[in-house]
Amino acid sequence: MTNGKGVKVVGASRRRAGRPRTAVLDRQRIGEAALELVDETGDFTLPELARRLGVQTGSLYHHVEGRAGVIELLREQISDQMDPTPLQQHRWDVAIAEFFRSYRAVFAAHPRVVPMLTTTTVRSPRVIAAYEKMAAQLADSGIPISRTMEILTALESFAIGSALDLAAPEVMWEIPDGVDAPHLAAALAAQETPADRAERAFEVGLTTLLDAVRAEAASAL
Amino acid sequence: MTNGKGVKVVGASRRRAGRPRTAVLDRQRIGEAALELVDETGDFTLPELARRLGVQTGSLYHHVEGRAGVIELLREQISDQMDPTPLQQHRWDVAIAEFFRSYRAVFAAHPRVVPMLTTTTVRSPRVIAAYEKMAAQLADSGIPISRTMEILTALESFAIGSALDLAAPEVMWEIPDGVDAPHLAAALAAQETPADRAERAFEVGLTTLLDAVRAEAASAL
DNA sequence: ACCTGAACACCGTTCAAGT
DNA sequence: ACCTGAACACCGTTCAAGT
Numbered sequence: 001m002t003n004g005k006g007v008k009v010v011g012a013s014r015r016r017a018g019r020p021r022t023a024v025l026d027r028q029r030i031g032e033a034a035l036e037l038v039d040e041t042g043d044f045t046l047p048e049l050a051r052r053l054g055v056q057t058g059s060l061y062h063h064v065e066g067r068a069g070v071i072e073l074l075r076e077q078i079s080d081q082m083d084p085t086p087l088q089q090h091r092w093d094v095a096i097a098e099f100f101r102s103y104r105a106v107f108a109a110h111p112r113v114v115p116m117l118t119t120t121t122v123r124s125p126r127v128i129a130a131y132e133k134m135a136a137q138l139a140d141s142g143i144p145i146s147r148t149m150e151i152l153t154a155l156e157s158f159a160i161g162s163a164l165d166l167a168a169p170e171v172m173w174e175i176p177d178g179v180d181a182p183h184l185a186a187a188l189a190a191q192e193t194p195a196d197r198a199e200r201a202f203e204v205g206l207t208t209l210l211d212a213v214r215a216e217a218a219s220a221l
Numbered sequence: 222m223t224n225g226k227g228v229k230v231v232g233a234s235r236r237r238a239g240r241p242r243t244a245v246l247d248r249q250r251i252g253e254a255a256l257e258l259v260d261e262t263g264d265f266t267l268p269e270l271a272r273r274l275g276v277q278t279g280s281l282y283h284h285v286e287g288r289a290g291v292i293e294l295l296r297e298q299i300s301d302q303m304d305p306t307p308l309q310q311h312r313w314d315v316a317i318a319e320f321f322r323s324y325r326a327v328f329a330a331h332p333r334v335v336p337m338l339t340t341t342t343v344r345s346p347r348v349i350a351a352y353e354k355m356a357a358q359l360a361d362s363g364i365p366i367s368r369t370m371e372i373l374t375a376l377e378s379f380a381i382g383s384a385l386d387l388a389a390p391e392v393m394w395e396i397p398d399g400v401d402a403p404h405l406a407a408a409l410a411a412q413e414t415p416a417d418r419a420e421r422a423f424e425v426g427l428t429t430l431l432d433a434v435r436a437e438a439a440s441a442l
Numbered sequence: 443a444c445c446t447g448a449a450c451a452c453c454g455t456t457c458a459a460g461t
Numbered sequence: 462a463c464c465t466g467a468a469c470a471c472c473g474t475t476c477a478a479g480t
Contacts, residue, residue: 017465018461024464046454055464058456062463067454118385119336122394131394132402139404148408153386153393153422154429158375161382164339165374172374173352174342181353183360187369201374205430208375212429238446239480245445266472276445279475283444288473 025055027063031073035110038074042112046070075117079124081106087130092137093214099130100159100206107163114167118160142220143213151213158209162202170194246276248284252294256331259295263333267291296338300345302327308351313358314435320351321380321427328384335388339381363441364434372434379430383423391415 015024033052037044046067050057064070086098107114122128131152138148165172173188175181191197236245254273258265267288271278285291307319328335343349352373359369386393394409396402412418 015464016461017459019463020461023462045452047452056466057454058466059464061455115336115340118339119388119390121390121392123397125397125400128394128396128400128402128405132405135402135404135408138408145408145411149412149418150422150425152408153418154379154383154426157382157386157422158379158426159382160385161378161380162375164381165378167340169340169342171342173349174344175349176344176346179346179349181349181356183356184349184353187356187359187366187373190366191370197370197374201371201378204371204433205375205379208433209426209429212425212432236445237480238478240444241480244443267474268472277447278473279447280445282474 025053025059025063027073029053030060030063030070031077034070034074035077035113038113038116039110044070071116071120074113075120076124078106078110078113078117079127081109082126082130084126084130084133087133087137092134092141093210093217095137096134096155096213097206097210099134100155103159104163104166104202108166111163111166114160114163118164138213138217141213141217143217144220147216155206155209158205159202162198162205165198165201246274246280246284248294250274251281251285251291252298255291255295256298256334259334259337260331265291292337292341295334296341297345299327299331299334299338300348302330303347303351305347305351305354308354308358313355313362314431314438316358317355317376317434318427318431320355321376324380325384325387325423329387332384332387335381335384339385359434359438362434362438364438365441368437376427376430379426380423383419383426386419386422 030049030053034044034049037049037052046060047057049070050060053060060070064073082099083102084099086102087095089095090098122131134152135148138151139145143151172194173184175185251270251274255265255270258270258273262269267281268278270291271281274281281291285294303320304323305320307323308316310316311319343352355373356369359372360366364372393415394405396406
């Protein structure tokens with residue numbers, strides 16, 4: 001069973017009005033479908049999402065607070081894929097590096113979602129737990145508590161910015177006609193693929209930032 | 222003359238159909254009004270923008286390619302406020318630091334625009350010129366050209382991520398009820414204002430990243 | 443070329459009716 | 462409680478008509 005766009009429609013058999021004996025929707029299914037939709041098309045609308053799920057648009061409102069609620073579900077989908085376990089297993093500096101690598105890796109798997117998740121507060125218990133662990137590790141390492149949020153913010157900002165790089169168009173810098181920029185052109189030509197540039201920029205930045213934290217911790221003890 | 226929302230309406234005197242003797246709109250006026258609108262409300266719609274300019278919605282299409290075109294105008298407004306002159310006046314490392322400070326400062330003045338400008342290619346001649354100058358300076362400093370884009374990308378990602386921090390809600394991390402996160406709570410309590418945290422996180426990150434570049438340049442010569 | 447005025451498809455949200 | 466079906470306000474885009 002497919003709709004006009006050849007997309008499989010779940011449960012498209014005619015359903016009459018009234019409450020179904022067993023619920024056809026739940027937040028998990030809506031979240032998964034929304035993530036799929038954004039991965040494929042770069043955006044979503046409630047009607048399109050409902051069509052994929054084989055329900056009416058209004059039905060979504062029984063499970064989610066409108067469009068903003070779906071974005072919250074996208075955030076949950078992404079957060080749930082982050083892996084906080086490395087934080088338990090390594091030295092604090094390696095652990096923090098590993099967490100932010102997984103953070104970026106999840107976004108790399110879903111680049112088109114990134115721009116939708118840049119502005120809201122972090123509430124996900126999973127992610128909060130990861131930050132809790134990092135805060136504890138920084139304290140143990142000798143970093144003064146007044147500096148903890150500065151450091152975590154700098155790392156978070158860098159990770160988010162790097163994730164956005166993944167969502168950016170192929171060419172991040174385009175030299176317009178008539179503009180002379182020989183050094184920039186040469187530098188652009190000297191890079192491998194853009195994906196490679198993004199990856200290595202992230203690695204070098206992350207390592208650099210953590211080196212500095214490590215140095216500060218060492219001098220504090 | 223005001224409309225229903227008490228907003229000043231420009232040129233609201235009745236204008237009859239047909240081409241006016243002198244154009245009432247131009248890209249500059251549209252861009253300024255759009256920036257104002259986003260600064261005040263956090264978003265814009267074409268009808269609201271047209272109302273502020275005292276014209277019909279459709280009139281905008283004579284100057285701008287729809288909603289996406291207005292976002293391009295916002296990007297131009299922002300780019301034009303960046304100050305590339307420090308790049309001419311200092312040592313390369315100070316110059317690059319100063320440029321990114323001005324980059325972030327412009328976004329700090331218009332935080333609600335940031336989320337709208339995170340995903341497109343940099344084409345602004347002014348910004349391209351700044352990157353050209355930085356590419357040249359990195360080359361002069363002894364950094365191998367294969368590393369230039371990695372370094373500029375890391376700095377750009379960090380600057381964008383830090384700018385997004387300015388657009389974020391007051392509380393960037395919120396510990397949900399029932400979740401235990403004492404170290405994170407203590408770290409959050411230990412910061413001054415969130416604006417202060419954002420500012421210092423940017424400074425510490427920027428300085429750290431550039432310290433590493435400087436060290437690499439020194440060892441390359 | 444540049445504006446008005448109106449049309450159109452589409453979206454987000456709400457809600458009565460049905461089980 | 463949870464779904465359908467329909468309604469409504471609003472948005473982005475297009476276009477004929479007018480100067």
